[in-house]
Amino acid sequence: xxxxxxxxxxxxxxxxxxxxxxxxxxxSGMNLETIEPKGKDxxxxxxxxxxxxxxxxxxxxxxxxxxxxxxxxxRPEPQLKTVPGPGIPVEVxxxxxxxxxxxxxxxxxxxxxxxxxxxxxxxxxxxxxxNNIVDATNYVLMECGQPLxxxxxxxxxxxxxxxxxxxxxxxxxxxxxxxxxxxxxxCTICDASKPVAVGGVMGGAKSEVSAATxxxxxxxxxxxxxxxxxxxxxxxxHSPSSYRYERGVDLTQLDWASRRCCELILQTAGGQLxxxxxxxxxxxxxxxxxxxxxxxxxAQVIGIEIPEARCVEILKALGLTLVDHKAGVSATFxxxxxxxxxxxxxxxxxxxxxxxxxxxxxPENAALPTAVVVRRTDERVRERVQQVLMAAGFQESLTFSFxxxxxxxxxxxxxxxxxxxxxxxxxxxxxxxRQSLIPSLVLARRDNERRGVMDADLFxxxxxxxxxxxAVAQSQPLRIALVTGRSFREVxxxxxxxxxxxxPSLKLEAIATEHPAFQPGRGAELRLAGTPWGxxxxxxxxQFGPLREQKLREPATVVEVDLATLVANAAADRVPQxxxxxxxxxxxFNFVIDDSATWDxxxxxxxxxxxxxxESVRFVDQYRGQQIPVGKKSYVIGLTxxxxxxxxxxxxxxxxQAAVLKxxxxxxxxxxx
Numbered sequence: 001x002x003x004x005x006x007x008x009x010x011x012x013x014x015x016x017x018x019x020x021x022x023x024x025x026x027x028s029g030m031n032l033e034t035i036e037p038k039g040k041d042x043x044x045x046x047x048x049x050x051x052x053x054x055x056x057x058x059x060x061x062x063x064x065x066x067x068x069x070x071x072x073x074x075r076p077e078p079q080l081k082t083v084p085g086p087g088i089p090v091e092v093x094x095x096x097x098x099x100x101x102x103x104x105x106x107x108x109x110x111x112x113x114x115x116x117x118x119x120x121x122x123x124x125x126x127x128x129x130x131n132n133i134v135d136a137t138n139y140v141l142m143e144c145g146q147p148l149x150x151x152x153x154x155x156x157x158x159x160x161x162x163x164x165x166x167x168x169x170x171x172x173x174x175x176x177x178x179x180x181x182x183x184x185x186x187c188t189i190c191d192a193s194k195p196v197a198v199g200g201v202m203g204g205a206k207s208e209v210s211a212a213t214x215x216x217x218x219x220x221x222x223x224x225x226x227x228x229x230x231x232x233x234x235x236x237x238h239s240p241s242s243y244r245y246e247r248g249v250d251l252t253q254l255d256w257a258s259r260r261c262c263e264l265i266l267q268t269a270g271g272q273l274x275x276x277x278x279x280x281x282x283x284x285x286x287x288x289x290x291x292x293x294x295x296x297x298x299a300q301v302i303g304i305e306i307p308e309a310r311c312v313e314i315l316k317a318l319g320l321t322l323v324d325h326k327a328g329v330s331a332t333f334x335x336x337x338x339x340x341x342x343x344x345x346x347x348x349x350x351x352x353x354x355x356x357x358x359x360x361x362x363p364e365n366a367a368l369p370t371a372v373v374v375r376r377t378d379e380r381v382r383e384r385v386q387q388v389l390m391a392a393g394f395q396e397s398l399t400f401s402f403x404x405x406x407x408x409x410x411x412x413x414x415x416x417x418x419x420x421x422x423x424x425x426x427x428x429x430x431x432x433x434r435q436s437l438i439p440s441l442v443l444a445r446r447d448n449e450r451r452g453v454m455d456a457d458l459f460x461x462x463x464x465x466x467x468x469x470x471a472v473a474q475s476q477p478l479r480i481a482l483v484t485g486r487s488f489r490e491v492x493x494x495x496x497x498x499x500x501x502x503x504p505s506l507k508l509e510a511i512a513t514e515h516p517a518f519q520p521g522r523g524a525e526l527r528l529a530g531t532p533w534g535x536x537x538x539x540x541x542x543q544f545g546p547l548r549e550q551k552l553r554e555p556a557t558v559v560e561v562d563l564a565t566l567v568a569n570a571a572a573d574r575v576p577q578x579x580x581x582x583x584x585x586x587x588x589f590n591f592v593i594d595d596s597a598t599w600d601x602x603x604x605x606x607x608x609x610x611x612x613x614x615e616s617v618r619f620v621d622q623y624r625g626q627q628i629p630v631g632k633k634s635y636v637i638g639l640t641x642x643x644x645x646x647x648x649x650x651x652x653x654x655x656x657q658a659a660v661l662k663x664x665x666x667x668x669x670x671x672x673x
Contacts, residue, residue, distance in 0.1 A: 002125040003061050005042035007143075010076075011062035014069035018042045024068040028355045030055065038124040053247035054338035057145030067317045067356055078259040080266070085274025088153070088217055092280040093164040097187040098199060100251060100281035101163055101221040102258055105153060109133065109271035111211050118268065133209045133216060136264040138240075146220065146249055146257035147241035149189075150265075151196060153215040155207045158192025161217065161278075163199065170195055173205045174237065185423075186231045187223060200228045200245040201237055218265070220258035222251055234423065252337040288334040290323055293349045295330060301347070302354050303366030314356045315349060378567045381502055382461060385480060385566070388498045394459045394482060399440035401465070404430035411438040411517045411558065413535070420465050433465035437481035438517075438558045442539070445483050449553050457484040461563060479534070480566075482559040488522055488538050489619065491557045495536070499528065503571040509600060510536065517558075526561060529569050534561030584615060584642040585653050589660065591635045591670040592628060602635060602668065609663035611656045613648060615640040634673060 005018045014021055022032045022044055030052075033045035046061065054060040059075060066073035087105050092098055113119070114135040122129055127138050137148040153159070166182035172195045173179045180198065182188060187199035196207040200223035209216060228245040232238050255277075262273050293315070299305050312331055316322060319336035320343070335343035342348060354362070375383075386396060408419065413436050420433040434440060441458050448456035459482045467475025484491060492510060499508045510524035515537060517523075523537030536559045539552070593602070603617050610617075620636035628634050639660070641653050664670035 001046050001048045001056055001061070003044045003046060003058060004038075004121055004124040005044060006040070007058050007121050007124070008044075008062055008065065011059060012066045012069070012071050012073040014065050014071050016069055018044060021065055021069065022046075025061075025064060027359060028064065028068060030061075030064065039120075041120070041124045043124050043126070050247060051342040053145060053244060053341075054250065055145075056244050056247070057141070057143055059144045060338065063319065067314070076260070078256070078263040080259055080262055080273060082275035083272045085272075085276055087274050087276030087278045088156075089160040090278040090280050091160070091162045093162065094187055095280075095282045097165070097224050097227045098163045099222055099224070100254055101161075101219070101279070102254060102281075103161060103220075103278040104218045104258055104262055105215065105274045105276075106218065106262065106265055106271045107153075107215045107274065109214065109216055109265065109269040111209065111213050111269065114268055118264075131209065131211075132268040133213070133265060136261050136268060137218075139264060140257050140261040141240060141244075143260070144253055144257050145244055146253055147200070147244055148257060148261050149197060149203050149219045149241075150209050151189075151203070151207045151217040151219065152209055152213045153217050154213075156191040156196065156217065157194070160192055161219075162190045162192070163221075163280075164188060164190060166195060172196075172198060174198065174202045175205050175208045176202070176237075177205055180235050180237060183234070185227070186234075187227055189219070198231060198235070198237070199223055201232055201235070201242045202239050216265075216271075218258060218261055220254045220261075222249055222254060230423075248341055250338045288340055289344065290332045290334050291344065291346060291349055292324075292330050292332045293346055293353075295328070297346065298350055298353060300369055301350050302362055303368045304362055306353060306357055310357065311353050314353050318352060318356070320349075377570055378563075381567045381570050382563065384501055385461065385498060385563070388501050389459045389482070389494070392457075392494045392497065394457045394484070394494075397441060397444055397458045397460045399437070399444060399460060399462070401433060401463070402430045403432050403434045403439055405432055407439045407443060408432050408434060408436075409439075410442055411436050411515075411560075413560070414515070416466055420467075435464050435466060436560055437462055437464060437479050438483065438560050441481055441483040442552070442556065442558065445556060446552055454554055455485055457486070458482070478563040480559075480561050480563055482557075484557055485554050486557055488524075488536065488557055491536060491559060495526070495559065495561075499566070502566055503569055504574075505571070506569055508533075512598070516540070526559075528561075528565055531565055531569075533565050534559065580642055580644070582643060582645075582647050584640050585648055585650075587639050587641070587653060587657055588620065589635075589637045589639070589657075589664070590673040591637065591664055591668070592632050592673055593635055593664075593668050593670045595624070595631050595633050597633075597635075597668055602637065602664075605663050605667050606637065606639065606660050609659045610639060610641075611659065613641045613643050613652070613656060615642045 018035060022035055025046060026032045031047040033047055036043045048055045055064065062073050085105060088103050090101060090103050092101050111131050111133060114129055114132045118135050118139060119129040122135060122138060125142060127142065129135050133150050137150055141147050165184050166186045166188045168184050170182045171179050172182060182195065188195040189197040189199050195204065197203040223245050225246050225248050228242050232242045266273060295308050295311065312322060315333055319339065320333040322331060322333055324332040333349065416435045419435055421431045423431065437460050441460055444458055445456050461478060461480050463476045464479050465476055496508055499506045506529055509527040511527060513523055513525045515523050517539060518537030519540045526533040526536055539556045539558060599619055606617050607614060618638040620638045623634040641648055641656060661672060
């Protein structure tokens with residue numbers, strides 16, 4: 001927001017230099033970009049944050065200066081002379097997109113250049129002068145932040161205004177002389193038959209004010225911010241008006257802005273203002289929720305005491321209304337209309353008090369009361385996941401929530417419905433909200449390969465989008481995904497380590513399943529404590545055939561699991577265990593078993609038969625081929641035995657081994673090699 005110093009002084013006389021005021025504004029949260037001399041004026045470029053649309057006009061900045069400098073502020077009150085006249089009929093068919101619309105008619109204007117004072121004001125802030133009508137609308141826009149638009153009344157077919165949604169396929173030539181295709185989600189200002197403006201964004205070329213204009217209609221309206229934002233992005237059409245409408249305008253100043261602009265037009269272009277004001281507005285709730293400020297809370301938050309009277313003085317000076325005051329305890333306020341969006345909580349009032357009182361009053365060593373915060377289970381589990389995966393050599397990634405359709409098809413989780421899409425698309429990142437993290441990570445691994453990094457082991461913890469209701473956790477679950485060049489077995493081992501770090505008693509199962517993205521026989525559904533948890537598999541690289549530019553050079557194994565399931569099964573307390581004092585004894589088995597037998601079956605039988613001194617069972621190797629009958633496979637299994645109170649004897653371990661051998665023979669038909 002570029003502010004003219006001379007213009008600002010029309011509303012408030014701070015008694016300070018432009019540099020001093022710029023410094024105070026910066027220290028109060030409105031950062032100074034530059035101060036540039038403009039003849040006898042200064043153009044002060046201020047950074048206005050998105051939560052302060054009230055400062056997108058000179059009057060809003062003047063309010064801040066008034067409070068910071070302790071100087072009174074005045075706002076001009078328009079003085080109008082009207083003549084009898086019917087105005088113009090207005091009909092609003094889409095009140096959800098346009099809650100308020102007013103129009104005034106001025107007849108007999110004379111189009112010409114603006115007077116020097118008006119041109120100089122606009123040029124000082126970088127706004128080019130067009131003519132006296134357009135300049136008047138721009139002046140009021142930059143004065144109070146309320147956009148206005150003037151139509152040539154004689155080019156409005158039927159002499160009426162209809163505010164409605166655009167019809168699919170309608171088009172409009174805007175004042176930039178480009179034609180835009182409209183959709184039914186957009187609000188348009190129309191005459192009796194056609195659009196003459198994209199509501200809140202830009203006017204149309206056919207109804208714009210020209211040298212031949214004699215009669216005008218002045219629009220002052222409010223539009224739904226989300227609708228303006230969507231329209232501007234879809235059309236790639238942005239303007240000073242859309243910038244302000246996207247952030248929200250003060251509904252209580254629509255009429256003032258209209259009257260102020262009419263005053264300027266009558267002064268600079270002449271004409272007669274008809275007394276009838278065409279106004280269509282939806283009932284607005286003017287009741288603002290009161291916000292209570294506890295005086296003791298201020299020191300707890302910012303670390304210093306601010307006198308109670310000073311707190312009340314600051315907030316009242318900012319336009320808040322004091323509705324209740326309990327001396328020494330609290331004060332309750334309601335926000336002014338221009339701050340109703342961002343002053344809704346106690347912490348907002350504390351911030352206002354702190355920034356106006358001055359952050360420089362807060363010493364660097366101010367003591368703030370602190371308390372130990374116990375982290376939630378989901379926070380602890382998420383941190384544990386990150387620790388384990390990074391310790392295993394994975395690097396955390398952050399990818400976009402959007403993807404193009406072709407990339408999304410690389411892995412579609414079983415059982416999901418139609419994907420959600422956004423309009424317009426997020427540029428090259430696509431319009432489809434991802435249903436799986438795997439495609440994004442696969443593309444990240446591919447990009448690493450193209451840059452010569454062939455072993456990028458990546459993981460991500462993020463949401464996927466399965467539904468439209470953010471209040472339903474199942475529609476936007478948090479998932480953990482991995483992509484790596486390691487084998488299925490190695491990755492499953494990483495998952496087992498991860499699960500054990502969260503709850504050592506949890507059982508992880510991998511049930512063989514087929515999926516088009518996985519190599520045959522190299523994919524599985526994961527279950528945690530008997531509950532479906534996710535998927536693991538080695539990618540079928542031919543799956544990338546239609547997308548040759550996305551093809552991986554190296555094999556890859558992918559995983560996607562649900563974080564909430566892990567959180568739900570997390571152990572409340574993890575009890576440290578002492579390091580073993582006695583040596584372990586390791587033994588192997590080499591069984592020939594049916595090819596259909598799974599590792600889970602074999603490991604379960606071994607654990608059940610080996611007795612209480614079994615410490616671990618590990619897969620060593622498997623073999624199919626010569627000397628192994630068809631339909632069979634050789635399994636090498638490693639067993640570790642250890643006792644907590646003594647050194648095991650060979651005889652004890654032999655007994656355990658015999659029990660395991662018998663169980664394997666009886667239940668699996670195993671033959672020891």
